Amino acid sequence: MYQYDTIDKEMLADRSAEFRGQVARRLSGELTEDQFKRLRLMNGLYLQLHAYMLRVAIPYGSLNPTQLRKLAWIGRTYDKGYGHFTTRTNLQFHWIKLKDAPDILDHLASVDMHAIQTSGNCIRNTTTDPYAGATAEEVDDPRVWAEAIRQWSTFHPEFTFLPRKFKIAITAAPKDRTAARVHDIGLVLKRARDGALGFEVIVGGGMGRTPHIGPTIREFLPVNRLLSYLEAILRVYNRHGRRDNIYKARIKILVAALGKDEFARQVEAEWAKIGEAVDLPDTELARIRGAFAPLGFETLPERSEAFETAKASTPAFARFARNNVKPHKKSGYGIVEISLKAIGETPGDATSDQMEVVADLAERFGQGDIRVTHEQNLVLPHVKLDDLPAVWAGLEAAGLATPNINLVSDIIACPGLDYCALANARAIPIAQHIAEKFRDQDRAEQVGELKIKISGCINACGHHHVGHIGILGVDKKGEEFYQLTLGGSGAEDAAVGSMLGPALPYEKVADAVDTLVDVYLRERKDGERFLDTFRRTGVAPFKEAVYADAH
Amino acid sequence: MKALTANRLTDGEVVFWKDGAWVERFADAQLWSDDDAQAVEAEAQGKSQGTTVVDVYLIDLVESEGLWAPLSYRERIRALGPTNHPHHGKQAEGGAVIEALQHASGAARSTGRVNLIKRK
Amino acid sequence: MPTLIEIRDGVAKTVADAFTHVADDEDMATGDVILSLARFQSDGDRLLSEGRRLGVRLKSDEQVEALAYDLPRLTLVALEFPKHLDGRAYSNARLLRERFGFKGEVRAVGDVLREQAPWMIRVGFDAYEPADGSSANEWQAAARRYRHAYQRAADDRPVAFEERA
Numbered sequence: 016m017y018q019y020d021t022i023d024k025e026m027l028a029d030r031s032a033e034f035r036g037q038v039a040r041r042l043s044g045e046l047t048e049d050q051f052k053r054l055r056l057m058n059g060l061y062l063q064l065h066a067y068m069l070r071v072a073i074p075y076g077s078l079n080p081t082q083l084r085k086l087a088w089i090g091r092t093y094d095k096g097y098g099h100f101t102t103r104t105n106l107q108f109h110w111i112k113l114k115d116a117p118d119i120l121d122h123l124a125s126v127d128m129h130a131i132q133t134s135g136n137c138i139r140n141t142t143t144d145p146y147a148g149a150t151a152e153e154v155d156d157p158r159v160w161a162e163a164i165r166q167w168s169t170f171h172p173e174f175t176f177l178p179r180k181f182k183i184a185i186t187a188a189p190k191d192r193t194a195a196r197v198h199d200i201g202l203v204l205k206r207a208r209d210g211a212l213g214f215e216v217i218v219g220g221g222m223g224r225t226p227h228i229g230p231t232i233r234e235f236l237p238v239n240r241l242l243s244y245l246e247a248i249l250r251v252y253n254r255h256g257r258r259d260n261i262y263k264a265r266i267k268i269l270v271a272a273l274g275k276d277e278f279a280r281q282v283e284a285e286w287a288k289i290g291e292a293v294d295l296p297d298t299e300l301a302r303i304r305g306a307f308a309p310l311g312f313e314t315l316p317e318r319s320e321a322f323e324t325a326k327a328s329t330p331a332f333a334r335f336a337r338n339n340v341k342p343h344k345k346s347g348y349g350i351v352e353i354s355l356k357a358i359g360e361t362p363g364d365a366t367s368d369q370m371e372v373v374a375d376l377a378e379r380f381g382q383g384d385i386r387v388t389h390e391q392n393l394v395l396p397h398v399k400l401d402d403l404p405a406v407w408a409g410l411e412a413a414g415l416a417t418p419n420i421n422l423v424s425d426i427i428a429c430p431g432l433d434y435c436a437l438a439n440a441r442a443i444p445i446a447q448h449i450a451e452k453f454r455d456q457d458r459a460e461q462v463g464e465l466k467i468k469i470s471g472c473i474n475a476c477g478h479h480h481v482g483h484i485g486i487l488g489v490d491k492k493g494e495e496f497y498q499l500t501l502g503g504s505g506a507e508d509a510a511v512g513s514m515l516g517p518a519l520p521y522e523k524v525a526d527a528v529d530t531l532v533d534v535y536l537r538e539r540k541d542g543e544r545f546l547d548t549f550r551r552t553g554v555a556p557f558k559e560a561v562y563a564d565a566h
Numbered sequence: 567m568k569a570l571t572a573n574r575l576t577d578g579e580v581v582f583w584k585d586g587a588w589v590e591r592f593a594d595a596q597l598w599s600d601d602d603a604q605a606v607e608a609e610a611q612g613k614s615q616g617t618t619v620v621d622v623y624l625i626d627l628v629e630s631e632g633l634w635a636p637l638s639y640r641e642r643i644r645a646l647g648p649t650n651h652p653h654h655g656k657q658a659e660g661g662a663v664i665e666a667l668q669h670a671s672g673a674a675r676s677t678g679r680v681n682l683i684k685r686k
Numbered sequence: 687m688p689t690l691i692e693i694r695d696g697v698a699k700t701v702a703d704a705f706t707h708v709a710d711d712e713d714m715a716t717g718d719v720i721l722s723l724a725r726f727q728s729d730g731d732r733l734l735s736e737g738r739r740l741g742v743r744l745k746s747d748e749q750v751e752a753l754a755y756d757l758p759r760l761t762l763v764a765l766e767f768p769k770h771l772d773g774r775a776y777s778n779a780r781l782l783r784e785r786f787g788f789k790g791e792v793r794a795v796g797d798v799l800r801e802q803a804p805w806m807i808r809v810g811f812d813a814y815e816p817a818d819g820s821s822a823n824e825w826q827a828a829a830r831r832y833r834h835a836y837q838r839a840a841d842d843r844p845v846a847f848e849e850r851a
Contacts, residue, residue: 022834022846029832037801042576044617050818053771054801062620064644065655066578095654110654112577136771166836166846172808173780173839176773242837253777254749288785293838299847361650432640433648443650493638 016079016384017162017306019127026169027124030131034058035117042114057137059105059130060116063436067111070133071123075143075161075185076104076387080374083385085126087370093119098370100355100363102427102478103140103182104387105133109434131169136177138168138249142184142193145386148307149396151344152188154206156307160214160241161185163295163303167242174249178256179264181249185214194389194505196220196228197481199266200248205235212238218248218278219270222475226511227267232279243294247286251278310382310397315347319400325407332407334456335418340403349400351381353393353410354417354425358450361443362428363391365415372413380406389478390427390466392420423465423532424450427478431471431488432495438471440488440495440521445469448525453532462532465545468503481505483546484531485512486524495521501531501557502549513554516562527561534560567627567634568605569595570612571644572619580644580656581619583608588619591656592645593663597627597634628670633663635670642667688815690793691822693807698826705741705762707795720764723748726756734759743795746774750781757782762791762813770797776809783810783840803828810840 019027034054041051055061059070071086078086086106090098093115094108101107111119123129132139143161147153164183168174174181184193187204195201201217213235220229236244248266257263270278295303326333341350353373356362365373373393377385380402381395388394398406410416419425426449429435431442446469453459468482472489479485485500496518503512519527532545534557539548549557569592570583581588582595586608589595598605605624612622626637636642646667647655657664690703706715710722714729720741721729733740741762742753753763763782765775775794782788793813794806800820807829814825836846 020850022849025833026836033831042617047616048575048620050799062573062578064640065580065647095651109648114576136773169836170804170832171837172805172835173776174773175805176771176776250777254774258772258774295847296851298851302850432643433650441649443648447650493640495639 016077017158017303024124024127027127027129027131030058030129031117031120031124034120038113038117053135055113055116056134057132058116058120059133060111060113061134061436063109063430063434064432065434066109067113067116068434069108069111069116069119069130070101071098071106071108071128071130072133072140073105073128073387074165075141075147075158076145076389077158078385078387079383080378080385082126082128083370083374083377085122085128087367087374089119089122090367090370096368097364097366099361099430100365100387100391100393102389102391102429102476103133104142104145104389105140106387107430109430134180135175136179136181137175138164138171138177138181138183140182141165141168142182142195142198142389144186144188144192145388145394146192146341146350146396147187147386148309148384149343149348149350150188151342152190153204154187155204155212156304157185157187157202157204158307159300159304160202160204160238162306163242163300164245167245167293167295171249174253177249177253178258179261179266181252181266183245189507191505191507191509192388194478194481194509196507196509197222197226197478197505198229200245201229202241204238207235214238214241216244216248218282219267219275220509221265221267222478222480223265224262224473225267226475226480227271228509228511229267230270230275232270232275232282239297239300240291240294243289243291244282244286246293247282247289250285250289251281255281310384312345312348312397313399315345315399315401317346319347319403322400322403325404329404331411331416331418332404334460335407335416336403338418338422338460339416339420343397347400349398349403351395351398351403351406352388352420353395353415354419355392355415356419356425356450357414357417358419358424358454359447360414362426362446365393369413369415372409372415376406376409390425392425418456419459421464421466422459423453423462423467423528424459425466426450427466427468427482429470429477431469431477435471437474438488439473439490440471440497442469442471442477442486442488445486445488445497445521445524449528452525452529462536463544465532465535466504467528478505479503480511481509482512483544483549484528486528489518491518497521497524499524499527499531499561501554502546504546508546515554516558519561530560531557568598568600568602568624569627569634569636570605570608570622571595571625571641572612572622575616575618575620583612586611588612591659591663592636592667593661600626630670631662631666633666635667642670688795689819691814691816691825692791693803693812693814693825693829696829698822698829700822704739707743707764718761720762723752730756730759741791741793744775744778746772746778750778750786754786757786757788757790760788760790762793763788764793764795765811767794767796767798767802770799770802772797776805779806779811780809780840800824800828804831808835808839808841808843 184195184198197220203215216233217229386394428442428446432438469486470477470479481503499515500512627634628637646657718739739761743764
């Protein structure tokens with residue numbers, strides 16, 4: 016993992032000192048709320064319904080145990096003993112006091128963490144594959160480039176006041192766990208026939224009010240030219256993106272308006288003029304790459320007797336292994352997904368106690384490496400199969416062994432109207448009600464992969480457009496209604512979901528999902544996922560079943 | 567009926583106006599009839615307290631179990647706390663007014679907040 | 687007249703402004719003036735022939751490329767921030783310095799707040815008309831807020847990867 020050096024640490028210290036001064040000026044009345052709001056947002060501090068919310072950056076979703084323990088401690092000391100992991104792989108504290116915020120930033124800085132650029136119209140945290148460095152699918156470690164982007168984008172003097180926020184995703188595996196095609200920029204790392212590494216560059220994807228699957232504007236960008244190319248894209252966007260209408264200000268609107276060919280032409284023309292000055296020199300790339308050098312894996316047999324024995328003797332462990340353990344590139348190791356979707360709990364929430372359990376397990380069994388997924392779960396990417404029974408037991412004792420990764424109850428939900436000042440409707444209780452319907456794990460496994468994503472407003476923090484079943488909360492004269500969409504995907508087969516029919520009232524949503532699942536089970540053919548069946552049958556059978564009462 | 571609400575600057579706590587001061591419990595809030603000019607005066611006074619509160623606006627109320635509750639769902643959540651954590655926020659305290667809020671129905675946006683959003 | 691703060695070689699000071707902003711609908715002032723792009727294009731030649739020094743004030747939706755051939759004749763370029771969140775002038779400033787090699791003054795005008803100082807300095811601004819009543823001392827402090835920079839820009843400070851090398 017990347018270790019902050021003096022320069023990285025001093026950047027955080029300087030930021031923290033600046034923010035302390037700004038808070039003092041606000042409390043003394045020197046700054047008005049309008050003036051201060053932009054400054055606090057630049058440090059991820061929002062005023063929500065009940066309190067301030069602090070969004071802590073977790074750069075490319077990577078944490079070490081010391082950092083996770085500090086987050087746990089902050090949650091216990093300044094919040095109500097928990098935190099909420101988000102779809103940007105960040106962590107939000109929902110009960111923060113403004114007067115405590117400068118101290119919290121200092122505590123974060125003490126473990127190389129911060130809240131820089133977690134809000135505002137700037138380049139936000141980069142998403143990358145939570146299996147990076149662990150999966151055999153990847154052509155190279157995407158974290159190298161995510162760290163290069165972190166540094167390049169941090170306090171970028173030209174791109175701190177963009178038309179709108181800007182999000183980048185990088186994946187190096189054909190199976191996309193980053194939702195690259197619905198980011199402002201999606202980068203897919205590929206290896207050419209001659210072995211050279213390059214990026215497929217996708218620009219102008221996005222969700223929100225007008226969802227777009229991003230088009231590819233360059234098939235192969237040599238990796239060492241990444242930063243100059245990003246600079247060209249951002250400059251074209253900064254100069255030409257719309258600033259007259261907040262809903263038309265994202266880069267997706269510019270790309271769609273110009274057409275991808277014309278947009279690509281402008282980027283290429285700008286890139287040619289920029290030259291190589293902003294690209295990282297090979298020495299710096301080598302330094303960063305060194306931080307992500309493969310860990311010291313043991314040479315282990317493919318088969319672990321301890322693992323097999325535990326599976327045979329403990330059905331609950333076998334279920335966990337089936338759903339939450341993924342293949343590792345090294346034999347004898349596994350990737351462990353920790354579900355933050357316990358049935359009836361809030362998706363993405365982890366208590367301080369749970370965070371400490373994960374930190375301990377990562378330290379003892381996981382090479383001190385913890386990842387956050389954009390689906391609001393945690394990952395221990397390097398666990399020996401021999402150690403899996405112990406890891407599972409530790410998770411189980413902390414209520415963290417829910418065996419539902421990628422299943423119907425592994426639901427993404429934004430905080431919604433329970434916390435968020437922008438929301439129109441609640442998202443969390445909808446997720447809870449749906450999960451309850453599938454408490455029976457046999458049934459959930461029988462249903463198989465089904466991604467439900469819920470947003471409490473059109474800003475789409477809950478990624479509803481790309482849910483196999485998407486649920487959008489809307490406000491009808493002050494009452495909560497929910498618009499269902501089907502057939503979306505944020506993965507390599509990205510698609511925007513299509514509308515099922517008229518919005519449903521709060522009480523009807525979980526039943527409707529239950530009905531949709533029944534239709535799928537009835538219609539599915541040999542091994543089809545929900546998404547596959549929907550793509551084959553179209554919306555008709557689903558629509559008919561859900562709105563049967565209305566006929 | 568109407569009440570005046572805001573968030574306290576130092577900690578973001580939801581507060582309500584009562585006789586020139588800000589209180590944390592909706593049960594203690596000062597209520598005005600819809601045509602009471604004092605409500606508008608209080609709102610103006612509240613808005614001038616920029617180092618004490620932010621986002622000051624009037625909310626509309628509806629009758630619930632013989633008591634008054636905010637008309638909009640959003641305002642009831644502000645006055646209670648998040649529905650996914652019944653022990654977090656003001657609802658943890660319990661009591662008749664809290665229960666009345668929890669049982670209130672009625673749905674509309676608060677005109678005061680609509681105006682606040684429009685101004686931005 | 688607005689305060690003018692210059693930052694040269696890392697030192698901020700309040701200076702007397704030799705230039706007068708002349709809006710399109712105002713009568714021409716005497717001496718050195720700052721004009722809109724349109725007015726410069728119609729009156730610039732004549733004013734320059736009178737021996738005056740000129741500056742052009744670009745709106746945030748105007749692009750420095752429009753000035754490419756005139757830059758050697760200009761003493762300063764003023765870039766406008768209609769509101770501080772409109773970041774187009776950062777690109778304009780950087781291009782003036784990096785692409786067109788402009789050595790004259792690049793002045794920030796409009797909604798210019800001291801919070802913006804660290805970014806403005808890095809993209810090549812060297813003069814500021816603050817809208818928040820801030821002093822040269824405050825600009826000096828804001829300008830030195832960050833001891834390091836991660837990425838190359840229009841200034842010549844060594845960036846992180848050079849400090850590390």
